[in-house]
Amino acid sequence: MNTQDQHHRGLLRPRLVAAAGAAALTLTAGLATPLNPAPHQAQAKENKKVLTVAVAQSVDSLSPFLASRLVSTSIHRLMYEYLTNYDPADNHAIPGLATKWEPSADKLTWTYTIRSNSKWSDGQQATAEDAAWTFNKMMTDEGAATANGSFVGNFKKVTAPSATKLVIELKKPQATMAALDVPIVPKHVWEKVGDFTKFNNDKQFPIVGNGPFILTDYKPDSYVRLKPNKSFWRGAPKFDELVFKYYKDGDAAVAALQKGEVSFVSGLTPAQSTALKSQQNIKVNDAPGRRFYALATNPGAQAKNGKKFGDGAESLLDQKVRQALFLAIDRKTLIDKVFQGHAVEGEGYIPPRFSTYFWKPEASQQLTYDPARAAKLLDEAGYKKNGDGKRVEKNGKPINYRVLCHATDPNDKAVGQYLKEWYGKLGIGVTLNCLDNVTDPWLAGTYDLAFDGWSVNPDPDFVLSIHTCGALPATPKDTGATDNFICDKKYDELYDQQLAEYDTAKRADIVKQMESRLYDTGYMNVMAYPNAVEAYRTDQIKSIETMPKAAGNIYGQDGYWSWWSAVPAGSSGESSDSSSSTGVIIGIVAGVLVLAGIGAFFAMRRRSTAEDRE
Amino acid sequence: MTTTESDGPMTTESTAASKGGPATARSPRALAWQRRRHSAARFWKQYRTHHAGVFGLAALGLCALIALTAPLTVGSDVQSVTDAPGDPMESPSTEFPLGTDQFGRNLLGLVVWGARVSLLVGLLAAVLSVAIGALIGITAGHFKGWYATVMMRITDWFLVMPTLVLAIALATVMSRSLGTIILAIGVTTWPTTARLVRAQTLAVESRPYIERAKALGGGHWHIMTRHVLPNVMPLVLAQTTLIISSAILAEATLAFLGLGDPTVVSWGGLLQDAREAGAVSAGKWWYLVPPGVAIAVVALAFTLCGRAVESVLNPKLGVAR
Numbered sequence: 001m002n003t004q005d006q007h008h009r010g011l012l013r014p015r016l017v018a019a020a021g022a023a024a025l026t027l028t029a030g031l032a033t034p035l036n037p038a039p040h041q042a043q044a045k046e047n048k049k050v051l052t053v054a055v056a057q058s059v060d061s062l063s064p065f066l067a068s069r070l071v072s073t074s075i076h077r078l079m080y081e082y083l084t085n086y087d088p089a090d091n092h093a094i095p096g097l098a099t100k101w102e103p104s105a106d107k108l109t110w111t112y113t114i115r116s117n118s119k120w121s122d123g124q125q126a127t128a129e130d131a132a133w134t135f136n137k138m139m140t141d142e143g144a145a146t147a148n149g150s151f152v153g154n155f156k157k158v159t160a161p162s163a164t165k166l167v168i169e170l171k172k173p174q175a176t177m178a179a180l181d182v183p184i185v186p187k188h189v190w191e192k193v194g195d196f197t198k199f200n201n202d203k204q205f206p207i208v209g210n211g212p213f214i215l216t217d218y219k220p221d222s223y224v225r226l227k228p229n230k231s232f233w234r235g236a237p238k239f240d241e242l243v244f245k246y247y248k249d250g251d252a253a254v255a256a257l258q259k260g261e262v263s264f265v266s267g268l269t270p271a272q273s274t275a276l277k278s279q280q281n282i283k284v285n286d287a288p289g290r291r292f293y294a295l296a297t298n299p300g301a302q303a304k305n306g307k308k309f310g311d312g313a314e315s316l317l318d319q320k321v322r323q324a325l326f327l328a329i330d331r332k333t334l335i336d337k338v339f340q341g342h343a344v345e346g347e348g349y350i351p352p353r354f355s356t357y358f359w360k361p362e363a364s365q366q367l368t369y370d371p372a373r374a375a376k377l378l379d380e381a382g383y384k385k386n387g388d389g390k391r392v393e394k395n396g397k398p399i400n401y402r403v404l405c406h407a408t409d410p411n412d413k414a415v416g417q418y419l420k421e422w423y424g425k426l427g428i429g430v431t432l433n434c435l436d437n438v439t440d441p442w443l444a445g446t447y448d449l450a451f452d453g454w455s456v457n458p459d460p461d462f463v464l465s466i467h468t469c470g471a472l473p474a475t476p477k478d479t480g481a482t483d484n485f486i487c488d489k490k491y492d493e494l495y496d497q498q499l500a501e502y503d504t505a506k507r508a509d510i511v512k513q514m515e516s517r518l519y520d521t522g523y524m525n526v527m528a529y530p531n532a533v534e535a536y537r538t539d540q541i542k543s544i545e546t547m548p549k550a551a552g553n554i555y556g557q558d559g560y561w562s563w564w565s566a567v568p569a570g571s572s573g574e575s576s577d578s579s580s581s582t583g584v585i586i587g588i589v590a591g592v593l594v595l596a597g598i599g600a601f602f603a604m605r606r607r608s609t610a611e612d613r614e
Numbered sequence: 615m616t617t618t619e620s621d622g623p624m625t626t627e628s629t630a631a632s633k634g635g636p637a638t639a640r641s642p643r644a645l646a647w648q649r650r651r652h653s654a655a656r657f658w659k660q661y662r663t664h665h666a667g668v669f670g671l672a673a674l675g676l677c678a679l680i681a682l683t684a685p686l687t688v689g690s691d692v693q694s695v696t697d698a699p700g701d702p703m704e705s706p707s708t709e710f711p712l713g714t715d716q717f718g719r720n721l722l723g724l725v726v727w728g729a730r731v732s733l734l735v736g737l738l739a740a741v742l743s744v745a746i747g748a749l750i751g752i753t754a755g756h757f758k759g760w761y762a763t764v765m766m767r768i769t770d771w772f773l774v775m776p777t778l779v780l781a782i783a784l785a786t787v788m789s790r791s792l793g794t795i796i797l798a799i800g801v802t803t804w805p806t807t808a809r810l811v812r813a814q815t816l817a818v819e820s821r822p823y824i825e826r827a828k829a830l831g832g833g834h835w836h837i838m839t840r841h842v843l844p845n846v847m848p849l850v851l852a853q854t855t856l857i858i859s860s861a862i863l864a865e866a867t868l869a870f871l872g873l874g875d876p877t878v879v880s881w882g883g884l885l886q887d888a889r890e891a892g893a894v895s896a897g898k899w900w901y902l903v904p905p906g907v908a909i910a911v912v913a914l915a916f917t918l919c920g921r922a923v924e925s926v927l928n929p930k931l932g933v934a935r
Contacts, residue, residue: 254895272892410890413876420877421696432877
């Protein structure tokens with residue numbers, strides 16, 4: 001399963017248009033939700049332990065066949081069981097829906113044993129037939145392959161000889177067979193679905209699933225509500241309810257955490273984490289993240305049919321120019337000033353947390369901060385300064401790069417300001433184009449540089465696959481799995497090799513060669529690996545599992561460990577009821593204040609005109 | 615062409631009476647200028663009696679001075695993030711009287727530098743808004759008929775649209791730049807001006823001398839520019855001063871909502887930076903208070919001036935004084 005942090009992809013939905021308005025009304029949203037009567041019907045029950053998680057990213061789709069954003073894929077982990085899961089301690093593959101899996105001698109036929117103690121929430125047994133149907137659907141229906149198609153591209157045939165036996169036959173060896181991050185859906189529910197590209201799985205609640213939680217209610221950009229699956233085979237979760245509540249504004253979420261209205265907040269800024277560290281009943285978790293934060297280059301957008309589109313700058317097609325752009329960025333300053341130490345300096349494509357696949361550039365190829373060398377490279381490439389001190393494109397126009405940035409991400413804007421000055425000194429202009437919805441220009445290739453970031457799975461196949469030629473869109477009108485239209489022969493050869501390599505050490509070696517190749521091309525400038533900085537209330541959550549166990553993150557794990565393992569604190573049971581009334585009180589007080597203000601204003605106005613008339 | 619010049623309804627007859635004097639040697643143009651000088655002097659005399667207005671003017675003068683001399687006092691280097699002198703979010707000290715921002719830049723310098731953008735956007739947006747409003751108001755009041763009906767329905771439509779929502783929509787669709795912000799504020803705030811100006815135009819055009827001008831062959835252009843415009847000018851002036859303050863607030867609001875150009879330092883932008891960096895929940899008040907106070911002071915100063923100008927110039931309010 002791909003897990004995307006940024007908003008740059010996913011299917012286009014009218015909801016995105018409303019995002020600006022939603023962002024504008026952030027503060028009211030914070031107040032409106034507790035005032036909404038519907039979510040609180042259940043709270044009449046005494047001592048109900050609710051785990052409330054503040055989230056900001058919109059759900060792109062609740063259909064596992066379409067979802068690619070981090071929030072959606074994390075929720076799918078809770079709703080559906082996957083064939084295998086990752087061990088929370090060291091990320092090795094452990095049983096999920098499958099209890100064991102083994103390849104044939106030629107490694108082309110894999111047999112999975114499906115557990116017999118997993119039931120769908122409507123009472124039916126979860127069987128190998130469900131898994132076979134899910135994979136077959138993705139292999140035969142293009143619409144169902146939107147999100148996770150890369151996993152089944154190499155499948156020849158998937159069958160279920162019995163209720164507990166699943167057989168997958170491959171065309172070529174595939175190294176990811178124990179890490180198929182695909183949610184298995186119930187056949188008896190999903191076979192009624194017509195068009196998979198349109199079905200978002202958000203009409204009928206509760207949604208039938210077999211994961212540790214069952215999704216009971218969802219309102220876009222408002223909340224996602226789940227209840228524990230009491231008959232979950234690994235053991236039922238301890239909380240009585242799990243709610244993902246929307247706070248589009250980071251500071252509002254932190255205020256809610258301080259008041260106890262939410263139990264957990266992720267994505268803290270350095271100032272917020274410092275402030276929260278000194279507070280009682282709040283624990284701040286600052287761990288190495290599984291994300292990279294990069295500046296992607298538009299390599300000249302193209303489709304599989306060879307058609308070029310978009311309007312990326314001509315000069316970026318030159319490798320020397322791209323490397324000069326690398327050399328002009330002082331990553332250390334970004335870590336010190338923007339992330340204030342809550343990140344690790346970027347090097348290779350895969351974060352150091354995944355030590356098997358982590359790669360560092362050799363001293364000879366390393367492109368560290370060196371503006372003089374950058375200027376020299378640009379001169380060599382023929383992009384010389386004109387009379388005004390600006391470098392010019394081959395057509396004589398001054399170079400000015402449009403940098404696509406996420407208006408919702410403060411880091412993008414902050415780093416953007418540094419870029420503007422660093423590139424400005426080189427004689428290159430920068431226009432920061434910060435949008436709430438960067439999807440449209442991204443897919444159309446109408447940008448020069450763009451802020452980019454992906455969460456990396458323990459198995460790196462997915463994040464590597466998005467830079468292959470095979471991921472390009474079929475025609476300029478289609479949406480491909482590609483990240484930024486990279487298509488490089490040498491990289492593709494290495495990709496195929498690593499996918500077919502079963503030996504971990506050998507595969508890691510090939511993956512590192514791929515990272516080296518990607519670094520040299522200069523398409524993806526990985527600037528930092530941001531930490532996961534998150535906080536939770538210790539008077540609501542007694543304990544919660546991080547992944548990996550030592551110095552790991554809580555939000556956006558490769559599994560359901562955090563929310564499944566969370567233990568409620570004490571049995572005082574004050575939390576959520578008092579919080580909802582706090583919301584109501586704040587709302588009422590604010591309303592009264594506004595009315596009083598308006599009244600005073602009109603009274604003053606009336607008096608002033610009366611005076612004037614005298 | 616020097617026909618009926620008038621600087622306001624109340625000035626027309628009185629000047630001729632009081633300062634009739636030795637008019638024999640003077641050209642009509644010199645007379646007109648003399649009359650204008652006198653009415654300006656009287657305007658100032660009346661304006662001075664409004665203490666709040668004088669206070670507002672003084673505050674504005676100070677702000678304008680600070681903004682205009684900013685390149686000399688703080689210099690454009692204050693915006694630079696790469697040469698930021700301090701650490702992120704330092705509290706106020708002798709070196710940084712208002713502390714530093716998230717990049718370690720001097721906040722006092724930023725607030726001073728931000729005044730340039732905030733005042734510029736406020737002024738330009740207000741001028742644009744009043745220009746559109748005056749144009750539509752005068753033409754609608756002059757031409758009447760179907761043209762006026764169509765124009766006034768459009769005005770009504772803009773009047774009932776929530777200004778902020780419309781401005782957000784405009785700013786979202788267009789590219790992020792100062793021009794966009796000015797345009798977004800300008801094209802959403804003109805309807806009240808249009809309504810006011812139209813009413814005044816109708817009142818002026820019903821006077822007999824307009825009929826006389828028409829009888830003497832005055833065309834549409836002549837009537838509108840020579841007779842109507844000078845008479846609605848006081849109203850337009852007062853309206854401009856009042857709209858500037860709301861335009862400055864609107865600019866701050868849009869920047870605060872993240873719709874401004876993030877690389878341009880403005881007061882609203884500083885507030886937005888502070889919010890995004892988590893300064894509110896972290897209790898870093900020095901990041902929030904200075905730009906907030908600056909916005910409040912300038913908006914208040916313009917309002918005070920506007921009110922004073924309005925009560926001096928508006929014949930309905932000023933008769934008894």
